[in-house]
């Protein structure tokens with residue numbers, strides 16, 4: 001994957017070296033698996049409701065698993081990776097204060113939670129990096145956008161970025177507000193493609209295909225097109241032109257999609273709505 005950093009061999013060698021994972025649900029577990037594959041250590045997990053899979057992994061790899069932050073000594077913690085739901089983070093943020101005060105970097109992947117609101121809860125000296133991953137991160141094929149305020153040192157940015165490569169690719173944005181636009185494009189984006197697959201399957205049924213067959217064709221086409229865009233570095237527009245012979249079937253369909261720019265306009269309106277909603281949610 002272009003631009004992907006290597007996790008392998010990462011050791012946080014400073015005195016405080018522990019990576020504390022707060023919340024090991026879908027995203028947290030994916031992070032954990034990537035870290036273990038990349039030999040990130042030591043790791044401590046705080047998760048009050050561990051899944052059977054988490055219990056298995058933690059036991060096999062001898063990773064301490066606690067049900068609350070209070071059980072962890074902040075002194076050894078170099079970085080806290082916050083992977084709990086935003087609404088839970090609201091009530092939990094004050095418990096992060098001792099970790100921030102002891103010098104840990106906080107890396108939050110919680111949607112809609114601004115650095116300002118986290119700073120209010122964790123204290124003015126807290127050092128916070130924010131990231132917006134997306135759902136394919138759960139299988140290591142996502143993309144996360146990161147933002148760090150100026151006061152975060154280059155080495156800490158790098159440390160945050162390396163930990164996030166467990167979910168896939170990483171990119172940086174220069175201003176925190178851009179996280180709202182990122183949320184609207186890549187954060188919510190997987191659902192747009194799922195919707196397109198649903199619509200394609202429904203259209204296939206209208207053309208006489210049995211439901212199971214239409215569903216399978218649509219799903220495999222989405223997956224195949226996704227894999228191709230990953231394997232082939234050319235622009236999607238170029239990939240599209242490549243499969244569109246003049247006067248052919250694809251051209252006939254694309255003429256409908258592209259009439260009066262209707263499809264592009266619809267996508268732009270949808271993305272703007274998501275960006276506005278992201279702004280509203282963070283208040």
Ligand SMILES: NC(=O)c1ccc[n+]([C@@H]2O[C@H](COP(=O)([O-])OP(=O)(O)OC[C@H]3O[C@@H](n4cnc5c(N)ncnc54)[C@H](OP(=O)(O)O)[C@@H]3O)[C@@H](O)[C@H]2O)c1
Nearest residue numbers: 023025026027046047049083084085086110111133134135
């Ligand atoms: N999934 C995505 O596509 C996506 C995309 C972008 C950003 N994010 C962000 O990533 C974060 C995690 O999402 P997710 O999909 O992994 O959610 P999730 O599957 O619900 O995982 C969150 C985990 O944290 C646990 N938890 C609850 N309270 C806790 C506490 N006080 N201390 C420690 N752990 C606690 C939850 O346990 P219970 O099950 O008992 O509540 C759950 O296992 C969220 O903030 C979300 O906004 C997710």
